Amino acid sequence: MNRDDRTQKEFGRNKRQVLAAYDLTQEEYTAIESGDIGLLYVLGVNGQILMHYAAYLKIEWFDYLQAMRDGVSKYGPVRHGIYAMKEQNRKYARVNQLRGGGGA
Amino acid sequence: MPLVYSGILSHAPGITGRSHMVEPDKEATRDAFYGCLKRQREAIRSSGAEVLVVVAAEHFANFFMDNMPAYCMGIGAKHTGPIEDAQWLKIDKQIIQGAPELATRIVDLMLKNVDLAYSEEWQCDHGIMVPLNFLTPNYDLPIIPCNINCQGPPLTPLNRVWNFGEALREACDEQTENIAIVGTGGISHWPATPDSGKINEAWDKQFLERLMSQNKEQLLSYSDDEVYAEAGQGGFEIRTLIAAAAAAGGRGTLQFYSAELPIFAVGCTVASFEISS
Ligand SMILES: [Fe+2]
Numbered sequence: 065m066n067r068d069d070r071t072q073k074e075f076g077r078n079k080r081q082v083l084a085a086y087d088l089t090q091e092e093y094t095a096i097e098s099g100d101i102g103l104l105y106v107l108g109v110n111g112q113i114l115m116h117y118a119a120y121l122k123i124e125w126f127d128y129l130q131a132m133r134d135g136v137s138k139y140g141p142v143r144h145g146i147y148a149m150k151e152q153n154r155k156y157a158r159v160n161q162l163r164g165g166g167g168a
Numbered sequence: 169m170p171l172v173y174s175g176i177l178s179h180a181p182g183i184t185g186r187s188h189m190v191e192p193d194k195e196a197t198r199d200a201f202y203g204c205l206k207r208q209r210e211a212i213r214s215s216g217a218e219v220l221v222v223v224a225a226e227h228f229a230n231f232f233m234d235n236m237p238a239y240c241m242g243i244g245a246k247h248t249g250p251i252e253d254a255q256w257l258k259i260d261k262q263i264i265q266g267a268p269e270l271a272t273r274i275v276d277l278m279l280k281n282v283d284l285a286y287s288e289e290w291q292c293d294h295g296i297m298v299p300l301n302f303l304t305p306n307y308d309l310p311i312i313p314c315n316i317n318c319q320g321p322p323l324t325p326l327n328r329v330w331n332f333g334e335a336l337r338e339a340c341d342e343q344t345e346n347i348a349i350v351g352t353g354g355i356s357h358w359p360a361t362p363d364s365g366k367i368n369e370a371w372d373k374q375f376l377e378r379l380m381s382q383n384k385e386q387l388l389s390y391s392d393d394e395v396y397a398e399a400g401q402g403g404f405e406i407r408t409l410i411a412a413a414a415a416a417g418g419r420g421t422l423q424f425y426s427a428e429l430p431i432f433a434v435g436c437t438v439a440s441f442e443i444s445s
Pocket of ligand 1: 180227295354
């Protein structure tokens with residue numbers, strides 16, 4: 065969707081119809097359908113995909129960063145993908161959760 | 169000597185898209201960076217380059233988890249971009265001229281040494297559009313886009329990246345056209361994550377010292393685990409910079425480095441290499 069204008073337009077018109085074509089868990093479906101950046105981050109979406117999706121949703125930059133931090137607070141550490149691939153990163157996610165996020 | 173220029177520069181959507189958000193006391197640093205990119209543009213032009221090969225680390229513009237080549241070259245007659253919201257990136261949608269015949273010759277030669285995929289359809293994301301915005305703002309130089317997968321592990325090992333750079337050089341040297349290469353990637357950075365803006369300046373400087381001095385052994389000694397721990401997932405993009413160094417073969421000159429623009433979410437680097445004979 066991030067790279068196809070037609071899919072973006074279709075998604076804008078009828079999210080359910082677009083999403084029906086994909087094999088998604090209920091959690092994945094809800095996260096995409098509701099634009100829950102925090103949950104998508106925790107589920108393991110690569111930031112390079114998520115950032116573009118947030119831009120499509122017209123989410124401001126600092127709100128986007130905060131949404132990921134809020135997601136970790138709400139749903140716990142990142143579960144899959146590149147950010148969850150290392151134990152040290154799982155530790156980071158926990159620390160980040162405790163301190164309420166970091167970075168610029 | 170058909171390879172006439174090899175250099176590196178940073179890319180990140182913030183470099184154009186969040187330029188207006190740079191703090192007032194950092195505007196001079198931002199402008200110095202932009203000035204250096206302008207000089208890189210002039211250096212490429214004065215090298216007599218007729219085509220620019222951009223060795224990039226795309227961000228799921230063409231390739232996804234369903235099909236992720238380690239290396240791919242764009243051999244189409246034209247490319248499009250940016251895929252991102254033009255307002256967000258502050259770069260208008262463009263049709264960019266390719267160099268299909270030359271690119272096909274290069275792929276053909278490189279395949280002797282590298283398993284290189286090719287594509288006649290190429291969409292550019294900020295990883296290419298931000299460099300082009302500064303290096304060919306009028307889009308009047310044909311572009312051969314090239315990708316090294318730096319986003320979705322498992323990733324191609326660094327020794328193979330070096331081989332890729334050398335193979336690119338060998339292929340360029342057999343052409344009659346004057347060719348410029350830029351490698352574009354971040355060094356340490358944690359883009360698009362909650363740690364966006366973090367930069368490991370000491371790690372960057374050590375990497376750049378190794379890169380400028382063509383210290384192949386040390387450059388190829390980084391493991392992905394070490395890079396991830398010290399330089400974030402954005403650090404995987406050192407592959408593009410190493411490829412440009414390997415293609416050039418000569419010592420580098422660091423023209424700009426700053427870790428003082430965290431709103432860009434990447435250290436800002438500009439450098440060029442001598443072309444070895
Ligand atoms: Fe990148």
